[in-house]
Amino acid sequence: MSNLNKLPIEAIKSDFMATLNQHSTLLLTAPPGAGKSTCLPLWLLTLTSLADKKIYLLQPRRLAAKNIACYLAQQLGEPVGETIGYRLRNESNVSERTRLEVITEGILTQFMQQDVELSRCGLVVFDEFHERSLHGDLAFALCRDIQQGLREDLKILLMSATLATQSIAKQLPDAKTLCSEGRSFPVSISYQAPSNMRLWRQHALAVIKSKLVSHRGSILVFLPSTGDIRYLAQQLQPSMPDHKLLCPLYGQLSLAQQQQAIAPAPAGYSKLVLATNIAETSLTIEGVDLVIDSGLENVAIYDVQTLSNKLTQRSIAKASAIQRAGRAGRLQAGHCLRLYSYDDFQRRNEQASSEIQQADLLPMLMEVARWGATACQQLPMIELPNASREKLAWQELIDLALVSEQHQLTRLGKLAAALPCHPRFAKMLLSASQLEQSQQEPHLLSLACLYAALLEERDIFTAEQRQANSDISLRMSLLLQQPKKAQHRRIIVQAQRLFQTLCQQIDSRQRATDFCQQLALLPLTHSGLLLLLAFPERLAQQRAQQGHYLTAQGKGVIMSLDDALVVQPYLVLAQYFQRQQQLTVALAATVDLSQALAWNIVQLSSKTQLAYEQKQQRIRSTEQQMIAALIIRETNSNEKPQPEQLLACWCQQISQRGLSWLKFDASTQALLMRWRWLNQTQSHLALPEVSEQHLLANLALWLGPYLVNITRKTQLDKLNMTEILMAQLSYPQQQMLAQYAPSYFIGPTGRKGKIRYSLQQAPVVSLPMQELYGLSQTPSVGDSRHNSEVPLIIEILSPAQRPIQITQDLVAFWQGSYREVQKDMKAKYPKHFWPDDPANAQATRKMKKQLK
Incomplete structure (x- = not known):
């Protein structure tokens, strides 16, 4: 090979071969055009240590895998399938003589699941590893697990044009790193x-x-x-x-x-x-x-x-x-x-x-469980998925009965994991197979296979056909009417492969007939029932407003009013999407709920439900037949409600309507204001919190014991809320409340002036001026021992009970502005006593003539 035609990767050939012979894990960075995919794989065939072992070259894309295999075979002057071959999903070209197989990551995962030691393989090459596909990350983790736990001799080579070598090298401390110069033009x-x-x-x-x-x-x-x-x-x-x-x-x-x-x-x-x-x-x-x-x-x-x-x-x-x-x-x-x-x-x-x-984790977690792990963190993964998303995905698999609560494959899950389709569709296929036999419904499995293949392809309807047309059974009809169309043919071939795999798995010789002969006999009326097997949480019930549905998962979805399915009481939603904050139906099928119940596809559960009736102002008890969040039937119940149910219902109503819905009379309001004032200004007393937010959040604790036998609002209104709130305080705390936030100030004449508490200012008391004579100190509330007392705001009243002055310093008032007030009062109320020295005068309720 001339220097002009020599690929840049050739410069590191000797170093590469020596390093790969001596080490089990190698990271190789080579820019595009260096020859890492088209030249380096041929070197691997010359390694004596790999002479009797398979070499797997992983490509993240089907197109690249097939073309690289063809190019490498051409370099050897051989057809594909001899020394060099390829395996893709549903397509392969290999033979007994094939030593190097170019495969996609999902294929490698299946190899490892079937042979946990990967016994026939000596080297696994992950090309374009920087693309970091979900299948690639899992395949690497399983391969690394084999290398670390079962086979130290298994070699792993990671190759990429833009490999983040430093970050990956930290997680692979035993790996050696090589870098090749590229050949690129400006x-x-x-x-x-x-x-x-x-x-x-x-x-x-x-x-x-x-x-x-x-x-x-x-x-x-x-x-x-x-x-x-x-x-x-x-x-x-x-x-x-x-x-x-x-x-x-x-x-x-x-x-x-x-x-x-x-x-x-x-x-x-x-x-x-x-x-x-x-x-x-x-x-x-x-x-x-x-x-x-x-x-x-x-x-x-x-x-x-x-x-x-x-x-x-x-x-x-x-x-x-x-x-x-x-x-x-x-x-x-x-x-x-x-x-x-x-x-x-x-x-x-x-x-x-x-x-x-960002991907759907269900297929990967099925493989994780199949491997025997119960969480991704148990595998040597380059990167772990988001913990909350992984938890949700495990719960989906539990709900589908594919894994147990301990994240181990169930019997159904073991069968589903071996099928080459999404776990939801695998569940549908296996359940359809059982129903076909138990319900004597021929060709149910064939229809399920077609739906699995149809839903894993893009919609066969054009954009124009999709307008207000969500009915998936119409897609199936079109597919069957035009089976030779390229996309339709691809779907039918995939469905046929699934059917054959199922027949082999369950050893059903009587059904191993020609798949294509069954297409004209498919029971399309059962479409919704089959889809319900894959998407049980997407059973949807029509709501009061047409075009609005509620799913069994509790989500609200909408459908175009022009859609033919909009009149159906129950649908199963194969696809829906979010548009302007609303979930909108894309693909659906009508479902016969009575048949779904008869076939045990869904199950009813019963519960007693309490609801507050606004018109009658009472709590009504009903018996509800439900499928998850959907109420299928509802009847009045004559059973006495359980105390905890009553409590929950009342708490819900009060929380929604606020404390004002309770009958808090003036006495209760005054108590709360005194209490809240103390909590704000005398925090050292450590009284319980009684803000509205806190009371609403803790209704069950302070009000709950009084609600257990109440079913009507009139009964609720008769509760003495003042006594109920005071019961939250111990006797010493009640004494502190009375001492440091008294309801009244008793003046020198014995008159009780009600103290008005506020969180915005000091408490206020209103008294006639004649009844304040002799006071040389402003009265206060609060804890004087803790230096946290607060002088009252005195609203001084005339004999006609009208405010004439407001002060928080009574001594300063007597010495100052009292003179002007005295003149005014003498003129307006000459029969009343207006002394020149009020601070030392006798407080009185009497007029001057009564005093004489």
Whole structure:
């Protein structure tokens, strides 16, 4: 090989081979184009230590796995399936002579579950490990567990263009690290953002059309979804130059179509490749020297509200943007045009969130339980999922009866774990198989297999067909009417594989008939019953307002009023999504609840429920037949309510309506204000808290004992709330309340002036001025021994009981403004006593003539 054609990875070959011979775990960083995926795997075949062992090369993407296997086999001058082969889900090309298998992570997980020592394998290579898929993280954890606990000789090689070596090396202290220089050509970057991001498709279309005219070389366009690819391909097809080939590139295409996008263009031609982020790594697309990057990607994020994956469009991270730009410089100098601004690029995250933090954890946890672990932290994982999300996922599996409370696989779970589909659908298939026999319902399993395959594909209805049309049975009818359509055929083939797997698993010879012959006989009326097996918490009951449903999980969902299913009393929701803070039905089926009960798919539970009737102002007792949160039937109950039920019902009503709903008379209000004033100003007394918030939060403690036999509001209103509140205080505390926050101030004449307490100012007392004569000190409340007494605000009244002065310093009043008040009072009330020295005069209630 000439130096010109020599791949950069060749420079570390001797170091790599020596290190791999001596160590069990190796981290290799090599930039795109170095040859780590297309050259290095062939070296592994020459290692004598691996001569009699399998080598598994893991690729995170099906497209890359198949193409790399084909390329490596071509380098050996052999067809795929000889020395080099591949295994994908539902597709494989290997033989007894195959030594190196290129596989996806899920395949490796199944190998390890079936052979816990991975006895035939000598080396596992994790390529593009930086992509950190959920299956990849699990496969690595199981592989590492085998290496640490069962087989020290098992070798693990992690390879990536952007491997975060330092962080991973900390978790793999025994690993050795190697780095290869890459071979890349300079790539210039420019930015061309749309004026409105919501119109990015139209902007991308205009830019691509412009480059088709001005650029002679091949162009690679990164787009978020296959829908975007199909849209742009349709718009561009009429304006494609004669020398340009339009090549879509995504996972669902046939191998021939994928190879056309990857292979060099014929002489005199160049290509326009429209690809998802599948083209970011692993694949080298020949001849590309211009990359147009939308800066967007579609990611499946698990939504805990809907308990399902939600396809979300988001901005890519900086690392992905750099990877995309690098595709223009793999074979020559190139250019990357980013359809967003430089400032936008600078604001983006350095790395994308790992899949384990945002994906549906149910399939992974099934494998964790199958491995014998009861929590992810028991495995040597690179990163653990969020603890609360893991807890919720375990509970989902418990509710589906697939794992026990101890997170161990149940009998049903063991069977489900062996099926190549989501745990929910595996539960549906196994239960359908049992029902087919117990209920004498032929072809129920076949229908369940079709629904499992249908729901794991994108919706077969077009956007126009989906408008106000959630009925999933109509999708099934369309599928069966057009079985030869490419997407429909793919679904039917997958369903057939599931059916055959089930028949082998349960050894049912009498049903091992031709699957396709059953398609015309499928019992579509049972669609809802089957879906209920997979989604028991999504049974939905129509509410009073049409178009509104309540699920068994207690979530409210809405449906378009134009939808034909909107009149159905019960539905099972296969898919729903969040729109403007409301959960909206996307796919559903009508369900016969009486048959679901008869077949024991759902079970009724009974409970006595108390409810407050506002009109009669009483608590009514009813007997409710329920399915989870749904009330199926309700009848009046003649049984006497249990005390704890009465207490809970009254507490709920009072909490909703507030303390004002209770009959707190003036005496009770005054008591509370005195008590709260003491708590605010005399905290050293440590009296119990009686704020409204605290009283509402602790109703059961202070009011509960008095509610156990009360069923009517009139009875509640007769309770003496003052006595009930005072009962919360011990006798010494009651004495302190009376001493330091008395209800009345007794003046020199013996008159009791009511003290009005407030949390905003000092307490106030109102007394006629003549009855204050002789007081040389302002009266106060509070604890004088603790220096926390508070002088009362004195509202001084005229003989007509009208306020004439307010003071909190009586001595200063006698010595000061009293003179002016005296003159005024003598003029208005000459018959009353107005002394010149009030501080030393005798307090009186009498007029002057009575005094004489």
